[in-house]
Amino acid sequence: MISFIVGTTAELIKIAPVYHAIAERGxxxxxxxxxxHVDEVADVLTDLRLPEPDVWLVPRESAHNLETPAQVPGWATAVARTAWRRRVELKxxxxxxxxxxxxxxxxxxxxTPYGAFIGKRVLGARVAHIEAGARSGSLLSPLPEELNRKIAAKLVDIHFAPTAREVHNLRTARGIVVDTEANTAIDAMRQAINEPIMPGLPDRFGLATLHRFELLSRPDKYREALEILREESRKLPVLYMAGAPxxxxxxxxxxxxxxxxxxxIRPKQRYLKFxxxxxxxxxxxxxxxxxxxxCGYLGTPCAIHRHRTERHVGIGQNIILTEMRGDTLRSFLADYPSRRGVSLMEKYHPSEVIADTLARLGFC
Known part of the structure; x- marks a missing residue:
């Protein structure tokens, strides 16, 4: 039997096409x-045609969004307690x-690492990692994501890496490494991109989301980015999709x-709306x-306002990394039309690669 251990709406989105590809194989x-994440889970499950979770590793009645590092120890304790108490049932x-x-x-x-640990050490199962092998080269940027990936890699038996770069990063990893050629996000995107957009929007607009701790923890850099977007909105309306933090x-x-x-400033939208x-x-x-x-798969011009990124889709083509520099962001905004690329939406089908591999290995 195959089980996904996931905890966020983004993870649900990216495992959904893999879930359906496996289900189609019986x-x-x-x-x-x-x-x-808890608040939008029901809507995301409905949008992606996924069933309710079979098991809540945090008791559902006490579950709430994990929003600050201070909440992590309590959350981790709750997950560990449930996994251990129900280990016989889960096995x-x-x-x-x-x-x-x-x-x-x-x-x-x-x-990611916690689920890998539970699968490997508590339940004695093989572990597979979707979107494996991404590396920024710095444990501190992004933190904790880089550390999470490195810990998980030590526990994983099957690494599904989205491009040849990630395959190379896993050249010394134990287990099987499979190049899926793209991220499973591209399969999830096909369902969503042609949905109608919300009413009352400008005919043409720029779109912004800035939410990472790396940026929000630096008021000078956050203020600078918003002020640059404000200046740019005098030429073309800008929609800033902002969550509670x-x-x-x-x-x-x-x-x-x-x-x-x-x-x-607009509220964040769930996947099929965004x-x-x-x-x-x-x-x-x-x-x-x-x-x-x-954006890389769609060819949409995009500026990644971070010091580093562990992902390389579109970099140097339709996407630039600003290194959190205001002048680089301004330069991108002054010349973004020249960066529009071609759509790759029909080129890759990574979820099929994953399901075919699992079938060949006898898991489905």
């Missing part, structure tokens, strides 16, 4: 949820179809006066690695 995987589930037991994890969240930071720093009818915005945006400014890949 095996219904299980979803065991660590509840790093039985993994063995129920007579196939080798497999736990699959994704990406680089806290759930960003709004709280804006209020604390007294930056709410930057926003108006041209530089609009992807059509990316597809229709003139450009994107973000510090999201996932959004970097989505």
């Amino acid at each position: 095996t219904r995987p299980r979803i065991w949820f660590t509840a790093q 039985a589930t993994l063995a129920e179809d007579g196939r080798p037991p497999l736990v699959m994890v994704h990406g680089d969240t806290f759930t 960003e709004r709280e930071k804006i209020e604390r720093l007294g930056l709410h006066d930057l926003f108006d009818d041209s530089f609009q 992807l059509p915005l990316i597809a229709r945006a003139e450009y994107v400014v973000t510090d999201s690695g996932g959004l970097q890949e989505e």
Whole structure:
């Protein structure tokens, strides 16, 4: 039996096409949820045609969004307690179809190494990692993602790496390394990009998401980025999609006066509502690695406002890394039309590669 241990809405989005590809081969995987994100999970599951999690590794009645590092120890304790208490049941589930037991994890969240540890050490299963091998070259940037990936790599038996670069990064890893040629995000995107966009938007607009601790913890850099976007919105409206932490930071720093009818602050949207915005945006400014890949596949001009990125899709083509420099961001905004690339949406099908590999290895 195959089980996914995931904990965030982004992980659900990227495992969804793999889940369906496995199910089409006659095996219904299980979803065991660590509840790093809770608030939008029901909507995301509905949008992606995924079932409710089979197991909540944090008791559902006490689950809440994991928003600060201070919450991590309590969350980790709750996950460990549930996994240990239900280990006999979870082992039985993994063995129920007579196939080798497999736990699959994704990406680089806290759930990634923790899920790999539970699968390997607590349940005695093989472990597969989707989106394996990404490296920035610095444990501190991004933190904790780089550390999460490195820890997980020590526990994983099957590494599904999205490009040849990640395959190379895993050249000394134990286990099997498979090049899926792209991130499974591209498979999830096909369902979303043609959905209708929300009403009342400008005909043409730039799109921004800036939310990482790396940026929000530096008020000078965060203020600078927002002020540059404000200046640019005088030429073309800019939509800044902000969640609760960003709004709280804006209020604390007294930056709410930057926003108006041209530089609009908007609530974050769930995946099927957000992807059509990316597809229709003139450009994107973000510090999201996932959004970097989505823009890379769509050919949308994009500035990654970070010091480093562990992802390389589109870099030097339709995407630039600003290194968090205001002058580099301004340069991108002055010349973004020249960076529009071609869509790669029909070129890659990584979820099929993953499911075919698992079938060949006897897991489904």
